[in-house]
Amino acid sequence: MPENDALLARIDRLESLDAIRQLPAKYALALDMRDSDAWVNLFPEDVKVGGGKSGRKALRDWFDETHSRQFTGTSHHIGGHVIDFDDADNAQGVVYSKNEHEAGGDWVVMQMMYFDRYERIDGRWFFRRRLPLYWYASDLNRPPIGERKMRWPGEPPYEGSFHDLFPSWKTYWDRHGMAHDGPVEAPAPLEKFIETMRRGAPLPRPRVRS
Template identity: 85%
Template sequence: MTDASLLARIDRLESLDAIRQLPAKYSLALDMRDGDAWVNLFPEDVRVGGGKSGRKALRDWFDETHSMQFDGTSHHIGGHIIDFDDPDHAQGVVYSKNEHECGAEWVLMQMMYFDQYERIDGRWYFRRRLPLYWYASDINKSPVGDRKMRWPGVPPYHGSFHDLFPSWKTYWARNGQPHDGPVEPAAPLEKFIETMRRGAPLPKPRVRS
């Protein structure tokens, strides 16, 4: 093994560790309502929406959103898959199960994030987080049925949890019949998420953290 290849492998391991910490830092900063710590997980030129950009605009959104909608939150991070596009760019999927105190209701949520990461000046950031929701419902109400996103005072809606991966619809379209095609080859290294997406477009976000 050459010195260059060894250094590249060490760099990859250090990058994996740094990226894996991002969702945990995101959750802690969000739950503790530390807007400065939260926005500094994103680059200085982060896009906020509505033509706005920058950490100050993102912090304004953070303060307004979480003071109006939630009395308290707790985010529990699950499995985290990371694929590298190149040494300074990566993408990931991370599960999150969240609890929200919303006035008289205690809303449980199951979701995942599709993330894009970027290393800038030696530090890894979220370039983008796309939330994909399965359900949100008061702890005393089952979320079974359609439109599982059920927030107090908001009409139920679809949360796009399965929309990034076409296999969900393909599986149910077979109506329980076995797959009659050959087993596809394993995903190439660093292409697991891309292979599962099969070219599916990104769903339009509807943000509830």
């Protein structure tokens, strides 16, 4: 690749990283301020909503109905963000999120992360998909010690899917946290950190909460 083309590709990658890192922050701000138009415009026009529906209008209808019914208010706090590029216009990422919800007479705190797919369309980056993975949700005054850490008011507690994307969690506890004799694996190839950690694990199917 000519030197000038290589420089332009590096600049494009830096600009893409910045644009992708802003997506979760914009998502959180639009969600917490209940600006459903701003929120759905972070997804492409043909976004799949579920139940055979697609498009931003269907996604906005889901947003308005869900957040008016479940929560009086929310605050989403964005944490670490790992991004790998599949090519110049497609990427994937894992981003942490700690969220607070006013849910009737309860103040529910949630720890989770998202597994994201990003796509650049006509020069602009969008979420192609967000897969939420939950560790716990519980009233502020009731720490979620023990099993079934997803404890929403008025619902039976259930297991989240926080560790299901990465098999290292189960492997670690299967050996009871003890050291093993195998060699240290080589570092993940460039742009393959998430895929290397996943080790071919299938996508989990968590309940959707935001």
